[in-house]
Amino acid sequence: MILDGNDPAAIAAAARALRSGALVGLPTETVYGLAANAGSDTAVAQIFAAKGRPSDHPLIVHVADASGIAHFARDVPAFAQKLVDAFWPGPLTLILPRLPGVAGAATGGQDSVGLRCPAHPVAHALLLAAAAPADPAVPGDAPVWGVAAPSANRFGRVSPTTARHVHEELGEALLVLDGGPCQVGIESTIVDCTRGVPVLLRPGGITREQIRQACGIAPLSRDDLPSLTPRASGTLEAHYAPNAQVRLMDAKALQTGLDLLGAEAAHIAVYSRAALRTPSARLVLRRMPDDAAAAAQQLFAVLRGFDEQGVKLIWVETPPATPEWEGVRDRLQRAAAA
Structure with a gap:
């Protein structure tokens, strides 16, 4: 089911779905994501099942703004904060030390968590609505502080950049917010911030030079620290593949x-x-x-x-x-x- 992401009623329906543990197709500026409450291991498990994705392959957690970091990460190095200040909201994911006891399923059991603040207005509206205070009239209702949202496609296949792509790949039963074609079109740049220096795990719309200029440190490549970098989304050798x-x-x-x-x-x-x-x-x-x-x-x-x-x-x-x-x-x- 595709709903107009600019319709407040559609945002409210998607927020209720997330708070109830359901999945939602979410537009971002990079690609469309398959979103679930990052704080619920049960909800996150549905993402892995729908995508056919290995459960130890970590997901990126999307938050409404920089204040959301405190719900998932226990430390933000100074250079990482500079990157947040420069590029959030935007197509940049930061790998940070994870708070114990949160987002275990979303992170594939690692002690780090990938966090991003998307710039798309529909994504931002949904994240704010999902994080609203609990409704006492709804039993079990609780705020969703962030959503795990990998690309809304079968694992390893071409990422979706329109609501129609999501609908065709994952079926009409999924609630999908239509936010128009994605403006960036490829997944976010991922920077590991757990090693004392920035390490570029996945290139994207934000370049190495932009990272260097923003934080004052030239990022290393994952090949520079092959045994030290954490697993991260979209870094398998074979990925993003069409049928041809x-x-x-x-x-x-x-x-x-x-x-x-x-x-x-x-x-x-x-x-x-x-x-x-x-x-x-x-x-x-x-x-x-x-x-x-x-x-x-x-x-x-x-x-x-x-x-x-x-x-x-x-x-x-x-x-x-x-x-x-x-x-x-x-x-x-x-x-x-x-």
């Missing part, structure tokens, strides 16, 4: 492959920045934007669209090896690994 097989190659290799196939080329989609000669009318072509942010915003919708057109192979021009393209490159590499 994805292959990355440079523009020259793309053109060579098309020329070799010639007029017989079929069931192939091509997504590239370069202008290519197309020997077959049966090819599905889509031009990738030259701007990294625009490419990120449309990436998952493009991959889903190719699947809907029934292609078997998706050939993608490898994005530039520059900082602003790191998030798009990461998602495409993981999609190709699947």
Whole structure:
């Protein structure tokens, strides 16, 4: 069931659902999330079941504002606070030391918790409504201080960036708030703040350089501390995969492959920045934007669209090896690994 996220009655219905332990499809500026009360292990278990996701794979907890940190984390390093001040609300998740006894299921049993404050107005309205004081007229009612909300899709598949994507993937029984197409389009940047220095676990719309400028410390990569970093959402080698097989190659290799196939080329989609000669009318072509942010915003919708057109192979021009393209490159590499 899709409801208009700009309708106060829809927000109220979604908040009641969360407070009762049900799941809700939630729009954010990054992708749509599958939300449940982060403080209820029973509610969170439904997320893992609906997605087919391993229960030891941690979820990100979304809070209405920075004050929500105190409900889930026991310490905020000075550099992490600078990142909160610079980028919240926004597409940045911080891994912080977890308070004992809270959000155990949502964190996969780890002693750390990933926290984010989404910038989407519908998400913000729902988080505020869910955290309202308990209603004495409703037995068992209690505030929801944060929601665990991984992407609202089957585990490992392409993330949803519209309410329709969520509805098609998880069924009409799920209450989904429609907040329009996601503006960022790929999942949040994740920074581990439990090691004394920032460690970039997952690139996203906020770049390494922006992190460095905000907190004064250049972030390490997870490869710099492979045995020390915690598990985090969206960091499996194979992830974000459409049904069709994805292959990355440079523009020259793309053109060579098309020329070799010639007029017989079929069931192939091509997504590239370069202008290519197309020997077959049966090819599905889509031009990738030259701007990294625009490419990120449309990436998952493009991959889903190719699947809907029934292609078997998706050939993608490898994005530039520059900082602003790191998030798009990461998602495409993981999609190709699947």
